[in-house]
Amino acid sequence: MVLRRRRRTQQGEPAPEPATGSAPTSTPPEPTPPAPPALRERLGRTRGLFAPLRALGARGEVAAAYDAAEEALLRADVGVETTQSLISSLRQSRPVGPGGVLAALADRLAEVFAENPDRSLRVERAPGVVSVWLFVGVNGVGKTTTVGKVALARREQGDSVLLAAADTFRAAAGDQLAQWSERAGVALHRGAPGSDPSSVVFDAIQRAGARGNDLVLVDTAGRLHTKVNLIEELRKIRRVADRPPGRVTEVLLVLDATTGQNALAQARQFTEAVGVTGVVLAKLDGTAKGGVVIPIERQLGLPVKLVGVGEGLADLVPFDPAAFVDALVGA
Amino acid sequence: MFDALSERLERVAGRLRSRGRISPADLEEALAEIRTALLEADVELGVARHFIEGVRARLSGQALSASLTPGQQVVKAVHAQLVEALGGQALRLTYASRPPTVVLLAGLQGAGKTTAAAKLARWWRGQGRNPLLVGADLQRPAAVEQLRVLGASAQVRVFSQPGDPVSTAVAGVEEARRLGRDVCIIDTAGRLSVDQELMDEVRRISERTEPHYTFLVVDAMTGQDAAATARAFHDALALDGVVLSKLDSDARGGAALSVKEVVGRPIVFASTGERLEDLDLFHPDRMADRILGMGDVLSLIEQAERTMDQEVVARSAERMLAGRFGLDDFLDQLHQVRKMGSLGGVLRMLPGMNRELRQAADQIDDRQVARVEAIVRSMTPAERADPSIIDGSRRVRIARGSGSSTQEVNQLLKQFKEMQKLMRTVGRGGVPGGRMGRLAAARDLAAAGGLSDALAGLAPPRPPAADLASGRPAARGRKGARKKGGRVTPPKGR
Ligand SMILES: Nc1nc2c(ncn2[C@@H]2O[C@H](COP(=O)(O)OP(=O)(O)OP(=O)(O)O)[C@@H](O)[C@H]2O)c(=O)[nH]1
Ligand SMILES: Nc1nc2c(ncn2[C@@H]2O[C@H](COP(=O)(O)OP(=O)(O)O)[C@@H](O)[C@H]2O)c(=O)[nH]1
Ligand SMILES: [Mg+2]
Ligand SMILES: [Mg+2]
Numbered sequence: 001m002v003l004r005r006r007r008r009t010q011q012g013e014p015a016p017e018p019a020t021g022s023a024p025t026s027t028p029p030e031p032t033p034p035a036p037p038a039l040r041e042r043l044g045r046t047r048g049l050f051a052p053l054r055a056l057g058a059r060g061e062v063a064a065a066y067d068a069a070e071e072a073l074l075r076a077d078v079g080v081e082t083t084q085s086l087i088s089s090l091r092q093s094r095p096v097g098p099g100g101v102l103a104a105l106a107d108r109l110a111e112v113f114a115e116n117p118d119r120s121l122r123v124e125r126a127p128g129v130v131s132v133w134l135f136v137g138v139n140g141v142g143k144t145t146t147v148g149k150v151a152l153a154r155r156e157q158g159d160s161v162l163l164a165a166a167d168t169f170r171a172a173a174g175d176q177l178a179q180w181s182e183r184a185g186v187a188l189h190r191g192a193p194g195s196d197p198s199s200v201v202f203d204a205i206q207r208a209g210a211r212g213n214d215l216v217l218v219d220t221a222g223r224l225h226t227k228v229n230l231i232e233e234l235r236k237i238r239r240v241a242d243r244p245p246g247r248v249t250e251v252l253l254v255l256d257a258t259t260g261q262n263a264l265a266q267a268r269q270f271t272e273a274v275g276v277t278g279v280v281l282a283k284l285d286g287t288a289k290g291g292v293v294i295p296i297e298r299q300l301g302l303p304v305k306l307v308g309v310g311e312g313l314a315d316l317v318p319f320d321p322a323a324f325v326d327a328l329v330g331a
Numbered sequence: 332m333f334d335a336l337s338e339r340l341e342r343v344a345g346r347l348r349s350r351g352r353i354s355p356a357d358l359e360e361a362l363a364e365i366r367t368a369l370l371e372a373d374v375e376l377g378v379a380r381h382f383i384e385g386v387r388a389r390l391s392g393q394a395l396s397a398s399l400t401p402g403q404q405v406v407k408a409v410h411a412q413l414v415e416a417l418g419g420q421a422l423r424l425t426y427a428s429r430p431p432t433v434v435l436l437a438g439l440q441g442a443g444k445t446t447a448a449a450k451l452a453r454w455w456r457g458q459g460r461n462p463l464l465v466g467a468d469l470q471r472p473a474a475v476e477q478l479r480v481l482g483a484s485a486q487v488r489v490f491s492q493p494g495d496p497v498s499t500a501v502a503g504v505e506e507a508r509r510l511g512r513d514v515c516i517i518d519t520a521g522r523l524s525v526d527q528e529l530m531d532e533v534r535r536i537s538e539r540t541e542p543h544y545t546f547l548v549v550d551a552m553t554g555q556d557a558a559a560t561a562r563a564f565h566d567a568l569a570l571d572g573v574v575l576s577k578l579d580s581d582a583r584g585g586a587a588l589s590v591k592e593v594v595g596r597p598i599v600f601a602s603t604g605e606r607l608e609d610l611d612l613f614h615p616d617r618m619a620d621r622i623l624g625m626g627d628v629l630s631l632i633e634q635a636e637r638t639m640d641q642e643v644v645a646r647s648a649e650r651m652l653a654g655r656f657g658l659d660d661f662l663d664q665l666h667q668v669r670k671m672g673s674l675g676g677v678l679r680m681l682p683g684m685n686r687e688l689r690q691a692a693d694q695i696d697d698r699q700v701a702r703v704e705a706i707v708r709s710m711t712p713a714e715r716a717d718p719s720i721i722d723g724s725r726r727v728r729i730a731r732g733s734g735s736s737t738q739e740v741n742q743l744l745k746q747f748k749e750m751q752k753l754m755r756t757v758g759r760g761g762v763p764g765g766r767m768g769r770l771a772a773a774r775d776l777a778a779a780g781g782l783s784d785a786l787a788g789l790a791p792p793r794p795p796a797a798d799l800a801s802g803r804p805a806a807r808g809r810k811g812a813r814k815k816g817g818r819v820t821p822p823k824g825r
Contacts (some may be wrong), residue, residue: 071376074370074376074555075375075376075555076555077373077554077555077556079370079371080367080370080371138552138577138580139441139577139605140440140441140442140443140550140577141441142440142441169605170477170605171476171477171478171480171481172473172474172476172477172479172480173473173477175472175473175477176471176472176473176474176476176477178473179472179473180472224577224579224580224581225581226579226580226581256441256550256552258439258550258554258556258557258560259550259552259553259554260373260552260553260554260555260582260585260586261371261372261373261554261582261583262373262552262580262581262582262583263552263554265581265582283439283440283441283523285523285525286439286523286524286525286556286560287523287524287525287556287559287560288554288555288556289556292554311440311470311471
């Protein structure tokens with residue numbers, strides 16, 4: 001099923017979006033057009049990886065079904081180790097026929113996601129507290145875009161939002177975020193290019209406190225998890241953001257859905273450095289399946305909270321495990 | 332988690348080495364390990380499969396080499412195959428007789444196109460060219476601004492205009508011609524291969540500007556999707572080459588193989604950082620090492636092949652297996668290893684060295700080897716041939732003669748005794764495979780149980796060496812070797 005995407009019409013015309021709702025399963029948006037597409041519609045852009053398994057038919061060999069399932073999981077970037085352990089747990093449940101294998105696999109995957117049931121995004125409502133969400137990740141994954149999308153979603157939920165442009169490194173990063181702040185209709189605090197990012201964050205939070213904002217969304221510069229000094233810089237940003245009135249309530253790691261097994265290393269090391277609370281899986285509107293979030297959920301216990309499905313302001317949806325599994329193993 | 336392929340193969344090598352020829356069953360086992368290593372490195376499944384077939388053809392029925400362990404031999408073959416697959420015909424950049432030479436960059440969102448455009452501009456400037464940058468990404472907020480900032484620091488002029496990307500690109504080439512620029516680099520918006528509209532757009536840019544070179548920019552961290560994406564861009568644009576970005580990450584970078592296989596055009600440049608100077612020509616051999624996670628194993632193998640004096644090795648192996656391995660043979664071995672370079676460096680390159688051990692190896696001082704040597708040299712020939720005659724007073728004499736303490740002498744003798752015991756077990760158990768198999772066994776033993784233990788047995792002259800000397804990693808190695816009794820399995824962290 002290939003679904004044509006509306007061409008970027010969303011830009012500049014804010015659409016209602018339940019993106020950051022606290023319910024783990026998505027409730028349908030208010031019927032105000034243009035409604036954001038459901039995850040499962042956006043994910044159906046390629047022929048399913050499990051088509052070969054389905055093609056085996058009801059009377060196909062179970063052994064062939066395991067092979068087909070293994071191949072599909074590997075192609076979805078689930079990784080060798082997790083794929084093998086999923087397949088061997090499938091075998092233990094002794095499913096009947098290829099259909100049984102597929103159903104059992106969907107169950108297993110659902111179980112993995114059920115281990116991390118809390119996918120809510122926290123905002124501290126206490127007086128005199130400004131909640132801070134940090135957006136972190138390696139270069140080019142979609143942090144700034146996600147900040148723009150989340151800004152709109154939270155504004156529409158009634159939060160008073162301020163954006164902090166703490167990427168003072170990449171060329172024109174501040175200008176990029178400034179355009180998002182206009183699109184989303186929220187205020188922006190930015191520092192001079194090359195200035196210390198943690199001082200930008202500090203100033204933004206002070207300003208938010210004075211203005212009475214509830215939430216500061218911090219866009220940080222892309223950095224590889226292996227660069228010690230840059231990770232140290234991020235630690236410092238986090239420390240500063242936790243100074244009153246600031247309180248870091250979410251550290252969101254943005255992952256690119258096209259990334260392979262390295263995403264696991266990213267998740268591990270960003271978590272160790274700054275205590276990631278959730279994952280945003282961006283660019284899931286492409287042909288990549290983002291299956292690496294399965295080992296990330298399973299081994300690191302990190303919940304995926306949001307999914308990016310396009311470049312427009314409204315192209316963000318809450319992560320819905322059922323829809324994700326369905327899109328992965330579905331036809 | 333990501334074990335180096337060399338480590339995996341050393342693990343299956345126990346059986347590989349047992350015959351003079353690589354048997355079909357052994358081969359299958361090794362190939363399964365290779366497949367896993369490739370998948371963990373993010374090589375696309377179909378590409379990995381195809382690659383494995385090539386390796387199978389290369390290895391089946393191959394005779395075992397005398398100077399390499401079977402594991403090393405397989406690694407070497409895989410590596411050679413990989414270098415071939417990643418390399419092939421290099422792209423010779425030529426320049427249009429009627430300037431400008433037009434270069435078009437395309438790829439997914441966030442791949443690194445804009446950065447690469449500026450880096451290439453800087454690179455061409457370094458080649459004495461006079462490039463113009465064209466900002467045809469009118470999609471991403473502040474994309475043109477980003478290019479302008481980067482262009483300014485590369486001291487390269489940037490052209491862009493509002494409107495639509497196709498006419499902007501065309502106008503950019505016109506501008507380059509008007510200004511007499513000889514290279515014109517067009518930066519485009521990121522796009523998904525399934526976005527028909529945007530794929531049509533970039534196709535039209537290509538048709539209208541007729542680029543001499545079209546490069547796909549691919550993020551080295553990309554997973555399985557790399558192949559499908561590359562195929563779609565190649566279908567739309569007939570790519571001339573690939574720029575691999577973010578190679579400063581710790582990703583294995585199997586996407587390089589996937590893309591190369593699908594596109595069949597060379598990977599030309601490697602981007603290795605956020606600064607404009609972080610651009611290199613692509614080196615297939617380095618990339619092959621990286622995908623396989625092998626560090627410098629290959630260079631060690633080559634050095635070993637060059638330097639190991641086969642006769643000396645053979646002699647001490649025979650004696651070793653006959654249980655007549657004395658301290659003189661041990662010294663011979665030490666010299667063999669030292670011929671290859673500094674001991675720390677050699678140990679660091681040994682296959683199967685994990686990071687922990689590698690760090691420890693860095694701290695080994697060649698002075699420790701010198702100390703072993705001094706102790707052995709202070710012994711009489713009779714003592715060297717049969718260390719069991721060395722009693723208390725002899726120890727004191729040897730210590731004094733070699734300028735070491737009696738504890739150090741004791742340690743060395745103790746380690747040596749352990750080693751001899753182990754060797755006798757091997758000798759009795761009879762390593763199958765004739766001289767070849769025994770040679771390999773002897774070599775492994777020397778590397779696994781012998782040398783590192785002897786070094787571990789020496790009191791460290793200074794604290795940094797404590798890691799190795801106090802035997803944390805080495806002790807693990809010892810245990811591994813002993814537990815397995817007669818079977819010579821190089822412990823994982825040798
Ligand atoms: N198709 C698609 N594109 C996306 C999505 N999210 C972001 N992008 C695009 O990906 C590219 C990089 O996004 P950015 O938001 O600039 O990424 P970033 O992580 O801030 O990048 P750096 O700050 O440079 O590290 C842009 O071209 C975005 O338009 C998504 O969900 N789907
Ligand atoms: N670490 C690292 N970052 C890079 C490299 N190349 C580009 N980047 C960063 O990746 C991000 C996206 O790059 P950009 O050139 O804007 O990508 P584009 O969207 O394809 O034009 C930016 O933050 C760049 O600084 C690289 O080789 N290494
Ligand atoms: Mg950014
Ligand atoms: Mg760009």
